[in-house]
Amino acid sequence: xxxxxxDVEQIRKDVxxxxxxxxxxxxxxxxxxxxIQNRYSYVPRRxxxxxxxxxxxxxxRIYEVITFYNYxxxxxxxxxxxxxCMGTACYLKGAPTLVEAMGNHLGIKPGETTPDKxxxxxVVRCLGCCGLAPVITVGQKVxxxxxxxxxxxxxxxxx
Amino acid sequence: xxxxxxxxxKEETLARKKKTWIRVGxxxxxxxxxAQDTYFALRExxxxxxxxxxxxKCGCVGxxxxxxxxxxxxxxxxxxxxxxxxxxxxPQLVETxxxxxxxxxxxxxxxxxxxxxxxxxxxxxxxxxxxxxDYIALGGYAALARVLEMKPEDVIDQVxxxxxxxxxGAGFPTGLKWELxxxxxxxxxxxxxxxxxxxxxxxMDRGVLEGDPHAVIEGMMIAxxxxxxxxxxxxxxxxxxxxxxxxxxxxxxxxxxKLLGQxxxxxxxxxxxEVRLGAGAFVCGEETALIASIEGKRGxxxxxxxxxxxxxxxxxxxxxxxxxxxxxxxxxxxxGAAWFAGIGHEKSKGTKVFAVTGxxxxxxxxxxxxxxxxxxxxFNIAGGAANNKKVKAVQTGGPxxxxxxxxxxxxxxxxxxxxxxxxxxxxxxxxxxxxDDSMVDITKFYLGFCVDESCGKCAPCRIGGTQMLRILxxxxxxEGTLADLDKLRSISQAMQKASLCGLGQTxxxxxxxxxxxFEHEYRALIxxxxxxQ
Numbered sequence: 001x002x003x004x005x006x007d008v009e010q011i012r013k014d015v016x017x018x019x020x021x022x023x024x025x026x027x028x029x030x031x032x033x034x035x036i037q038n039r040y041s042y043v044p045r046r047x048x049x050x051x052x053x054x055x056x057x058x059x060x061r062i063y064e065v066i067t068f069y070n071y072x073x074x075x076x077x078x079x080x081x082x083x084x085c086m087g088t089a090c091y092l093k094g095a096p097t098l099v100e101a102m103g104n105h106l107g108i109k110p111g112e113t114t115p116d117k118x119x120x121x122x123v124v125r126c127l128g129c130c131g132l133a134p135v136i137t138v139g140q141k142v143x144x145x146x147x148x149x150x151x152x153x154x155x156x157x158x159x
Numbered sequence: 160x161x162x163x164x165x166x167x168x169k170e171e172t173l174a175r176k177k178k179t180w181i182r183v184g185x186x187x188x189x190x191x192x193x194a195q196d197t198y199f200a201l202r203e204x205x206x207x208x209x210x211x212x213x214x215x216k217c218g219c220v221g222x223x224x225x226x227x228x229x230x231x232x233x234x235x236x237x238x239x240x241x242x243x244x245x246x247x248x249x250p251q252l253v254e255t256x257x258x259x260x261x262x263x264x265x266x267x268x269x270x271x272x273x274x275x276x277x278x279x280x281x282x283x284x285x286x287x288x289x290x291x292x293d294y295i296a297l298g299g300y301a302a303l304a305r306v307l308e309m310k311p312e313d314v315i316d317q318v319x320x321x322x323x324x325x326x327x328g329a330g331f332p333t334g335l336k337w338e339l340x341x342x343x344x345x346x347x348x349x350x351x352x353x354x355x356x357x358x359x360x361x362x363m364d365r366g367v368l369e370g371d372p373h374a375v376i377e378g379m380m381i382a383x384x385x386x387x388x389x390x391x392x393x394x395x396x397x398x399x400x401x402x403x404x405x406x407x408x409x410x411x412x413x414x415x416x417k418l419l420g421q422x423x424x425x426x427x428x429x430x431x432x433e434v435r436l437g438a439g440a441f442v443c444g445e446e447t448a449l450i451a452s453i454e455g456k457r458g459x460x461x462x463x464x465x466x467x468x469x470x471x472x473x474x475x476x477x478x479x480x481x482x483x484x485x486x487x488x489x490x491x492x493x494x495g496a497a498w499f500a501g502i503g504h505e506k507s508k509g510t511k512v513f514a515v516t517g518x519x520x521x522x523x524x525x526x527x528x529x530x531x532x533x534x535x536x537x538f539n540i541a542g543g544a545a546n547n548k549k550v551k552a553v554q555t556g557g558p559x560x561x562x563x564x565x566x567x568x569x570x571x572x573x574x575x576x577x578x579x580x581x582x583x584x585x586x587x588x589x590x591x592x593x594x595d596d597s598m599v600d601i602t603k604f605y606l607g608f609c610v611d612e613s614c615g616k617c618a619p620c621r622i623g624g625t626q627m628l629r630i631l632x633x634x635x636x637x638e639g640t641l642a643d644l645d646k647l648r649s650i651s652q653a654m655q656k657a658s659l660c661g662l663g664q665t666x667x668x669x670x671x672x673x674x675x676x677f678e679h680e681y682r683a684l685i686x687x688x689x690x691x692q
Contacts, residue, residue, distance in 0.1 A: 026454070026455075026473060027435070027453050027454040027455035027456075027473075028455060029455035029456075030435070030436065030438055030452065030455050031435065031436065031455075033438070034397065034436055034438070064457055065455070065456065065457060068440065068457040068458065068614075069437075069438035069439050069440050069457075069458070070438070070439030070440065071397050071398075071437075071438035071439035072438060086359070087359035087360045088359045088360030088516075088517070088554070088557070088588070088590045088601075088604065088605075089359075089360045089516035089517050089522070089590060091359075091604055092517050092518065092590065092592065092596060092601070093517075093518075124398065125357065125359055125398065125439065125441070125608075126356075126357075126358070126359040126360060126361070126362070126398075127187075127398060128187055128188075128356070128362035128365040128398070128399060129187055129188050129191050129223070129362070130223070130360050130361070130362055130514055130516035130522060131188055131223025131224050131226070131514075131516060131522040131523050132188060132191055132192060132223060132224075132226070133516065133522075135191065142187075142190065142191035143191075144191050144192060
């Protein structure tokens, strides 16, 4: 779904739908942004414009929140989101070498998407699976005790 | 729902309990190790042999390194745990245990541990987190029923007498916090459960939220009743989708069973709960920043006073309790303050859950009475270092904490003792480091974390952290000088004294503590010749 070419009526319809359960509930902005990111995998600018109108708040109010929190993305990530956990346990057990192996294999740095838009690589804070460190996730799937040499085989599952 | 109905559900659920059943640990850690596949493979395999066995899911038992864990009970046989039970082992398990009716000895693991005492984790790994009746059958919501017949002041009094202190890190007495909130006159008050477990390397709260969500909800309702709040918020990290899902489901079950809403159990107490998600900001674990985040704003901390107890969420009196603190409440109100106060060490009562991870043989969640020594936790419970290495130190308290070298491992764990050693209790992360780990490197890791997570509002934290990180980078690159060590100490002091919130005040702790015990590791990286005596 390409938001840039999406019909403005459709955008309004989406925004109405997303905001509806949160209408009139104080402090709803962050929850609405979560809904948006769940649906589009990032927070598109055109959607933010409509949300600002819908909630009668300045656009800057939305952007100050998006840019403060690590979780929200302003650009579309690739199809598969690869997250390398950088919690302390994973760090001690070799997570930095995994980031390097991922980066080398995909030819991108954390925070970037591959040119074919298939993979997005990110380093995340603790995923809470410290007992299985080091941990990576591809989409919803968790891989535990990962070694750098396993990286190509794991990524090959998502080609 | 009233007391009689609660009792009826309990009896009915217990009566329906079969003698043959299987439990599969399905918290995030279990699922990551393949528990979901094991669960479905078990269903298939049992169906194939036309066996009807109750298969249920449960939360984390705590032995994460042995996942997937499956507990099997069968009439006439001992109840056993099978470890590392991946789906390929399912056919042999069914064949051995259910058809031949013998225990598959090579695959069993004993989870009995005399060092541990499970109060917070009492139901984790036992109760089905998606089933309120299962929780009620284990005595759930009976503490709430009792509390609703007491005066709120008496509830507070009980909690004060129990000696329970906040499990989020700082260790403020819970009963006192409640009393302060209760005393402020207001038309509306709030209770918040802080589930923004941001400390990297710690997952106690995730374990409880996923394994026993109703216990936390019951705890929150007790707290709400005591302080006079009729609305509660769960603030949970967005990185914990399963915890969010289970809490949301549990709330729905409470609503449909009339355990939430108007006039709960026929009392005058009305209460409802909302879930709000964090969005990846460590600073939001700080009370005032957390409140700003629930209000839908940037997670900026505010100077205190006014404390949230006076002016919190939407300027109303607000009490913020950690997940583990709330999960402690139902047993305290059931068994009495004296029972809880009888467990523990000096001014630290009850138990503490630790996530023991890093270079140990058996990492996982452990719950021990306060006063247990670090040595017991690291060696007798977690099995010591893996690969025959020597344990060098543990790190507690995450980015706000410090390291404790091996020579102090006989110290009984308490808020005060850990603080005297230059660390903190923190939320319960305990990272074990072996002889291969560089203390300067780990310090750089933590400081880098705090620099990334500094919200930028106050200068000591924003600038101090960055400058210290530059010095550490210089030292690890072999370009450091001995004067850098003094500089680190003085910047640390400035940050501790002048930062606005807990993040900045504690961010230098890893530096201060590693300099205290492992200065030689810093010096080894500094090539400058020592000054002539």
